[in-house]
Amino acid sequence: MGLLRDLTELWESSAVVRRARLYPFMPDVAKFEGRVYGVPFDFNSQIWYVNLDYLAESGVVPPGENWTVEDLRTLARKLTDPIKRVYATTNEVVRGDTQNLQWIQIWTGYDWLSDDRQEVLVDSPGNLEMLAFWDDLQNNLNATPGWPGAWSAKGxxxxxxxxxxxxxxxxxxxxxxxxxxxxAFALMPKAPAGQLSFAQGHMFSIPANAAHPEAAWRLAEWMMSYEGQKAVRHRTPNCGPSFSRVWVRMRAATPETGS
Incomplete structure (x- = not known):
């Protein structure tokens, strides 16, 4: 890839990698065109959080496994309460980030780029229909913050x-x-093109111009081991909504320090 060192041969010959207990999709996180450019670290998908107490208080049944975007629209009407200062949800596509990747896929069935990566599809009819759905929730139903004159939620x-x-x-x-x-959790609602959840992964990579690539691989390989994962999981405290301290603690647990 130019910026990152190709680790394919090291990966394929590593006894640590062969012993690693990985879900089959995890190695794909670190691959590009069949080559390995890093050690997979984690994997995360999109999910919905449901305030069960508030739904019960509102007389609303929580979303089922097969709920749809029209169910979401119905819930948006029922759960928005300006007196209690509670919005049904938040506008998930207004920021133009990973949520948009999620929603364009389940609404249209394609990515934001054409298959040949030559055309941007954000103004396609299908994507505009998806944006209109969220515009309706925000600016017509006032079920999310952000509409002109919106009242302040209690948090x-x-x-x-x-x-x-x-x-x-x-x-x-x-x-x-x-x-x-x-x-409780809820799955993504079914949209016109499906219900799949967008997922992302992170990896540890080695720069192509690393001064000590062998030592860097030794650390990356250790991160794949049971001992490495245990050090990250059990020696790193829960960090609440901010994960910045995780990286500081992680760097203190290396093969050299043995901690």
């Missing part, structure tokens, strides 16, 4: 100001420690 999902919130499963650590309401 975010953690504080009970949002009934349904789309996020990552890793947030569950902070949710379990910080919210005062009962909560």
């Amino acid at each position: 975010n999902y953690y504080q009970g100001g949002v009934a349904l919130w789309m996020g990552w499963p890793t947030y569950s650590v902070s949710v379990s420690h910080m919210v005062n309401h009962d909560w």
Whole structure:
């Protein structure tokens, strides 16, 4: 790839990698055109958090496994309460980030780029239809913050100001420690092109111009081992909604220090 060192041969010959217990899709995180450019570290998908207490208080049944975007629209009407200062949800495509990748896929069945990567498809009819759905939730139903003259919620999902919130499963650590309401997961709602969840992964890579590539691989390989994963998991405290301290703690646990 130019910037990153090709680790394919090291990966294929590593006894540590062969012993590693990985879900089959995990190695794909670190591959490009069949070559390995890093060691997979984690994997995360999109999920919805449901404020069960507020839904029960509102007389609303939580989303089922096969709920749809029209069910979401119906819930948006029922769960928005300006008196209690609770919005049904938040506008998940207004920022133009990974949530948009999620929603264009399940609404249209294609990516934001054409298959040959030559055309941007954000103004395609299907994507505009998806954006119109969220525009309706925000500016017609006023079920999300952001519309002109919007009232202030009593807080975010953690504080009970949002009934349904789309996020990552890793947030569950902070949710379990910080919210005062009962909560549950829900899958993505079914849209015209399906219900699949967008997923992302992270990896540890070695720069192509690394001064000590052998030592760097030794560290990356250790991260694949049971001992390496144990060090990260058990010697790193829960960090709430901010993960910046994880990286500081992680760098203190290396093969050299033995901690």
